[in-house]
Amino acid sequence: MTAISLRNLDISYGPTKVVEGVSFDVADGESFALVGESGSGKSTVLKAIAGLAPDWAGEMSVFGKPRGHGTDRAFAGTCQMVFQDPYGSLHPRKTVDSVLSEPLVVHGIGNRDSRVAETLAAVGLDQRFRFRFPHQLSGGQRQRVAIARALMLEPKLMLLDEPTSALDVSVQAEILNLLKRLRREQGLTYLMVTHNLPVVGFMCDRMAVMNKGRVVEIAEATALRDGSFDHAYTQELYAASGGTQHDGHV
Numbered sequence: 001m002t003a004i005s006l007r008n009l010d011i012s013y014g015p016t017k018v019v020e021g022v023s024f025d026v027a028d029g030e031s032f033a034l035v036g037e038s039g040s041g042k043s044t045v046l047k048a049i050a051g052l053a054p055d056w057a058g059e060m061s062v063f064g065k066p067r068g069h070g071t072d073r074a075f076a077g078t079c080q081m082v083f084q085d086p087y088g089s090l091h092p093r094k095t096v097d098s099v100l101s102e103p104l105v106v107h108g109i110g111n112r113d114s115r116v117a118e119t120l121a122a123v124g125l126d127q128r129f130r131f132r133f134p135h136q137l138s139g140g141q142r143q144r145v146a147i148a149r150a151l152m153l154e155p156k157l158m159l160l161d162e163p164t165s166a167l168d169v170s171v172q173a174e175i176l177n178l179l180k181r182l183r184r185e186q187g188l189t190y191l192m193v194t195h196n197l198p199v200v201g202f203m204c205d206r207m208a209v210m211n212k213g214r215v216v217e218i219a220e221a222t223a224l225r226d227g228s229f230d231h232a233y234t235q236e237l238y239a240a241s242g243g244t245q246h247d248g249h250v
Ligand code: ADP
Pocket: 013, 018, 036, 037, 038, 039, 040, 041, 042, 043, 044, 045
């Protein structure tokens, strides 16, 4: 089964088309990266899949279901997004408990107390964090809460938009290791934006390289071992990254 299928996807903000003719498939259970320099349209592709960039044309389906242009409550049970900035994505006056309970309330799911406790444990947070507010957490702890929130409805697919790039270097590896473990334990599919090629080598099976709104190359992550890429732009990115492998201990 294909988790995500994009065909000739164009995405615009007002009169400006920022993504053009993007096509790729992500397999069920795969970890797939979107790489490319800032402004190349990576976040916009994730937002369109999530329903947050409604002005798109082409074909887009998730687990075989065509995506519509509006919001779709059932979709939240299949696909969740984690944003770059855990400071901005958590409401400052809501406790961790209320952030994690909210999706369950909205979707009429019971057993909330034990589900919140289990999910906190799954992301490596002690129960004493449950009644804290975001300002009482470190950046890494906040991103763990944002990941826990995304897991509450037991989705199959996670859209991860540079999930570690707003964090201190010392906590980036912890969060990458957490995401890697969660994918293994819960059989998740990841579509992950990053501008960090070593992170792709550590976390992903394949990657699509974007440049100026287009996909210029789709490659196996193993190509990062020796930089055997077809497209000159990918070779440039590889050279700029120093061509190093990421071992999860930055
Ligand atoms: P990336 O994630 O690769 O850095 P983005 O998808 O955020 O790139 O942005 C792609 C292009 O779309 C950029 O030129 C950016 O300025 C523009 N853009 C992003 N978000 C908006 C928006 N909400 N309104 C108008 N233009 C936007």
